[in-house]
Amino acid sequence: MIYLELFWVFFQIGAFAFGGGYAALPLIESYVVDQYGWLSMTEMIDLVSLSQMTPGPIAINAATFVGTKVAGIPGAIIATIGNVVVPVSLVSILGYLLFQGRKISILDKALKGLKPAVVGLIGVATVSMINSSIFNDQIWQLENLNYSALLGFVIAIFFYARKKLSVIQLISIGAIIGIIIEAIRVYI
Amino acid sequence: MEKQNKPVNKASIEYKNISLIKLFFIILKINTFTFGGGYTIIPVLSDEFVFNHKLISKEEMSEIVTIAQSAPGPMVVNASTLIGYRLRGVKGLFIAVFASVLPCLIIISILYYVYNSISDNRWVKSALSVMSGVISGVLIVTTFNMIKSNLKEYPIFSIGMMVVSFLVGLLTNINTGIIVLFSALIGIAIFSLLKSSQIK
Structure with a gap:
């Protein structure tokens, strides 16, 4: 069922997008472009450029865009909800603990590993975006510039x-x- | 502990002042008119809630931003969630989340239909083609800036993590989510087993 798939895909993108703005890019590429084929690489790049000119974070923009494309407005709503479930729950728990004056050191440790790894993954997304936009997907062949x-x-x-x-x-x-x-x- | 809790409790009496409707419209406004996402929106949120409406203390705002950054997902939504929760509890949380994604839902679903109907137009195609180069350039610069800022602490460990995740992501078909999970586990393992001073 398409709604469940949309929910599950964006649930994972929301859950794994550590490290701000562009952290969602490698995940969107991996799930939405490679695994499910809901967007072509060109469409994903267009979406990323356009979402720099509109309000809202890339991940939510992608959820709405892909949801609308695959299953209309209900799809957009379901994908967006899926995208925020994990972040919102986690942030509420952390906020609840923080407002009681506690800290969680395991998350700090996890983040020390996550931050540099996410940079590497954003590098991968950057490479495929350059390859798709400048080399027309012909893997670094100069005649297709x-x-x-x-x-x-x-x-x-x-x-x-x-x-x-x-x-x-x-x-x-x-x-x-x-x-x-x-x-x-x-x-x- | 006692000292830390006092201002929080005092402030929470003040927080009852904001109505859910007002909370909704403030967050909706900020999310509709702040472009570029991520870090650009934080000063706007802080201006509105700390200085204009005096609902949240400066210190609390900076804690909210810290949590919003350390959790996964869009920072704007995370920060709005915490502000809503702080001001009006669970109801405020849901109102804030709804208000922070609503502008996106409306604008981007319209954008999708516009894009779908004109993306084959030759003028639009040509514009999008140059824009795709621009965004690739912006991304490469952003990646380099992120590499630089990750080298400030534990440079050897960070380089290792960056290179390995880049190569694994580029050369294998391993799911990106799995790579993210593994890097979190590596962080937990290394920083639990070794002292921070032992890690270069």
């Missing part, structure tokens, strides 16, 4: 590494450049 994406990539690295522009600004600039490139293709 997507020059528009490459241009966006270079601009983003240059300005984002120097903290000159925010992600929202960069993505908007990317959209404008894309439209200009298409105008050149059409009219020249």
Whole structure:
């Protein structure tokens, strides 16, 4: 049953997404793209870029987007609920203990292992996103380069590494450049 | 212990002041108008609840943020959950969670239908293509920044964890969730068996 599958997949994504914002990316790729095929890699990248320009965390955006695609609005609601079950329960328990003045050292220890491991996994997601966007999924073959994406990539690295522009600004600039490139293709 | 509990109890009398409806609309507003997610929203939450409405003390807010960061899942939802729970108990918790995901549900489901109907348009395709390069670039920079900040504490251990999880994720078909679980267990094992000073 599709609703149960949606719930279960996003339940796991919510449960394992330790370490903030992009931590959900490798999980979304692994479950939603690779395992269930609910999104293509291109759709996932589009979703990630678009969700930088809309309010809300990537994981919830993905739950709504994928839920709507696979099973309409009820699917979106179920996937979103699935995504928050574990975080909300865990946070309530931790909050309850904290407001009583207690601390849990086992979670601190777990986090010391989790944080660097999640960085490695975000690295994996980054590699597949670069491969899909710039190399058109042809695993690092230069003859399949997507020059528009490459241009966006270079601009983003240059300005984002120097903290000159925010992600929202960069993505908007990317959209404008894309439209200009298409105008050149059409009219020249 | 006694000292720590006192201000909390005193404050909890004050907390009864906020109605569930008001709580709902404050969190809804913040989640609708704060773009970029994650860390951008924390100062906004803190402005609203600590300074504007004076419902939560500064110290409590920083504890809330710490828990929100150490639990899995979206930090905004986690922080909102804790604020709702702190202010109005279990009812407040559910209201806060609902208010924090509602803007997303509405905006992204509309976005899906728009995306679905125009993503084959050549202009949109070209724009999305450059945007996909941009987001890949942003991600690579973010990854490097995260690597740097992870090297501040226990650099050797951190490099080991990063390299192993990267290679396992890249080269094997092992489920990402399992890799995450294992890394948590490794953290618990190593930091329980060894003293922090023994770990490089």
